[in-house]
Amino acid sequence: MSTGDTGGEPGQGMLPADPDAPGQQPVATAGSEELTEPVRPAAPKRQRAASIPDGMLTVEDHLEKILRGIGPLAAYDQPLVESLGLPLHEDFVAPMDLPLFDNSAMDGYAVRAEDIASASRQRPVTLPVVGEISAGSAKPFAISAGTAVKIMTGAPIPRGADSVIPYEQTDRGNARVQIFAPTTPGQCIRRKGDDVRSGETVLTEGAVLGPREIGLLAALGAPRVKSRPRPRVVVMSTGSELREPGTHLDYDSINDGNSYMLAAAVRAAGAICYRVGAVDDKPRTFQRVLSEQLVRADLVVTSGGISKGDHDVVKQTLSALGTVEFNEVAMQPGKPQGFGRVFDEQTPIITLPGNPVSAYVSFEVFVLPAIRRMMGRTPYRRPMVHAVLAADLQSRPGVRQYVRAVFEVTHRGAKVTPLSGSGSHLVGTLAKANALIIVGEDQTALNLGDTVRTLVLDRPF
Numbered sequence: 060m061s062t063g064d065t066g067g068e069p070g071q072g073m074l075p076a077d078p079d080a081p082g083q084q085p086v087a088t089a090g091s092e093e094l095t096e097p098v099r100p101a102a103p104k105r106q107r108a109a110s111i112p113d114g115m116l117t118v119e120d121h122l123e124k125i126l127r128g129i130g131p132l133a134a135y136d137q138p139l140v141e142s143l144g145l146p147l148h149e150d151f152v153a154p155m156d157l158p159l160f161d162n163s164a165m166d167g168y169a170v171r172a173e174d175i176a177s178a179s180r181q182r183p184v185t186l187p188v189v190g191e192i193s194a195g196s197a198k199p200f201a202i203s204a205g206t207a208v209k210i211m212t213g214a215p216i217p218r219g220a221d222s223v224i225p226y227e228q229t230d231r232g233n234a235r236v237q238i239f240a241p242t243t244p245g246q247c248i249r250r251k252g253d254d255v256r257s258g259e260t261v262l263t264e265g266a267v268l269g270p271r272e273i274g275l276l277a278a279l280g281a282p283r284v285k286s287r288p289r290p291r292v293v294v295m296s297t298g299s300e301l302r303e304p305g306t307h308l309d310y311d312s313i314n315d316g317n318s319y320m321l322a323a324a325v326r327a328a329g330a331i332c333y334r335v336g337a338v339d340d341k342p343r344t345f346q347r348v349l350s351e352q353l354v355r356a357d358l359v360v361t362s363g364g365i366s367k368g369d370h371d372v373v374k375q376t377l378s379a380l381g382t383v384e385f386n387e388v389a390m391q392p393g394k395p396q397g398f399g400r401v402f403d404e405q406t407p408i409i410t411l412p413g414n415p416v417s418a419y420v421s422f423e424v425f426v427l428p429a430i431r432r433m434m435g436r437t438p439y440r441r442p443m444v445h446a447v448l449a450a451d452l453q454s455r456p457g458v459r460q461y462v463r464a465v466f467e468v469t470h471r472g473a474k475v476t477p478l479s480g481s482g483s484h485l486v487g488t489l490a491k492a493n494a495l496i497i498v499g500e501d502q503t504a505l506n507l508g509d510t511v512r513t514l515v516l517d518r519p520f
């Protein structure tokens with residue numbers, strides 16, 4: 060069984076998230092430069108799976124709305140280490156050779172190979188040592204025929220020398236050195252430009268900067284590099300029942316797990332998170348806290364308060380603005396969703412359901428792609444992996460199920476085992492899962508042994 064990535068979730072071919080899609084159009088973020096990211100023009104209305112309940116959006120509909128509404132952030136020069144995990148915004152052309160100059164690969168003596176051609180243990184060649192060159196304290200140096208210069212690893216090769224003989228093949232003499240072996244021109248010399256040539260494109264636009272790339276950029280003298288910044292994501296949870304973990308709980312209150320879970324998920328996605336403690340269900344409080352947070356937000360993510368309850372503060376408050384739309388999405392968990400822009404800043408906001416598993420799955424499906432798009436990272440969506448199902452599964456028709464599961468690779472290939480319990484409150488089960496099995500809208504059962512589509516969580520992509 061293959062563990063091969065098979066692209067994003069079902070229907071991805073129709074999504075704007077496809078970076079290779081033809082006909083891509085610029086997308087602008089409010090207040091930022093015009094951006095030329097790979098988003099398709101509005102796709103012609105596609106056929107809905109027959110089973111999607113009327114009035115509901117498909118997962119693709121909602122994701123597309125979000126991705127069209129949130130553009131990439133403007134790129135600017137970032138300090139090198141800050142750019143870890145960010146994609147390079149433009150090709151990087153080496154401004155210098157690496158190595159920058161011919162230098163020694165060993166501690167030893169720079170010599171002319173022809174002067175020691177006859178050297179052996181029995182009949183060493185003795186040369187006068189006319190100086191010493193160490194890395195970082197070398198003066199321009201030249202040697203004449205029949206002489207040697209002490210040289211340390213990394214130090215520039217003196218003019219006239221064509222090879223380095225390591226200490227181990229000498230008596231390590233100071234004024235004079237006995238050399239026990241011959242060498243050939245070029246031995247133990249690291250040549251200028253034999254690693255990187257000045258003018259060479261060493262990293263191309265879109266390359267994600269990891270430790271090795273950052274090391275190379277520093278070696279090439281770049282203290283900063285142009286990339287899109289990490290999005291600043293404000294995470295707010297709402298609910299008068301919520302308490303800060305570690306504080307007193309009344310008989311009807313619970314710990315605010317979601318803001319921590321979402322904050323961690325934001326960070327794991329490579330963004331900066333500002334976690335706001337839980338806000339109660341009063342519209343005025345919610346509106347005030349939200350507006351105070353916008354100064355540091357490229358994106359706001361809320362949890363809770365968007366369903367049909369009497370105190371669904373997020374929905375009540377933001378519906379009134381008219382710029383945030385609330386919908387039901389044909390998925391489980393994660394049915395209630397909202398997206399739009401808020402206040403004068405027109406800051407994008409994604410409102411997630413409060414049930415913890417629903418909030419988590421919704422983050423995976425909608426917020427993670429949005430964050431990646433803001434950072435300029437592709438693909439936006441987590442690639443799926445095929446795995447063999449280890450137990451039967453039932454599912455409701457008309458909704459896409461995301462089933463918590465354990466994914467493992469055994470000697471027989473990739474296997475995924477669904478965890479029991481589908482309640483959206485089951486955080487214990489959620490923490491046991493490392494994968495989500497996707498059961499399509501038209502599927503009502505999957506059987507043991509079937510090959511199923513799986514999102515393997517936490518894997519870098």
Ligand SMILES: Nc1nc2c(c(=O)[nH]1)N[C@H]1C(S)=C(S)[C@@H](COP(=O)(O)OP(=O)(O)OC[C@H]3O[C@@H](n4cnc5c(N)ncnc54)[C@H](O)[C@@H]3O)O[C@H]1N2
Pocket residue numbers: 296297298300301313314315316317318337362363364365366367368371392393394395411412413414415417483
């Ligand atoms: N009459 C209906 N009721 C509900 C429907 C529906 O269609 N009709 N949908 C259900 C579904 S599905 C979901 S999901 C939830 C979503 O509700 P909200 O987004 O309004 O979330 P809340 O009501 O605020 O909270 C739901 C649940 O989650 C707990 N919660 C909320 N925030 C946190 C947090 N930060 N940390 C931990 N737990 C949290 C909260 O206490 C509730 O138990 O609505 C269903 N209802």
Ligand code: MOO
Pocket residue numbers: 390391392393394395412414417483
């Ligand atoms: O659809 Mo809700 O998101 O199950 O719990």
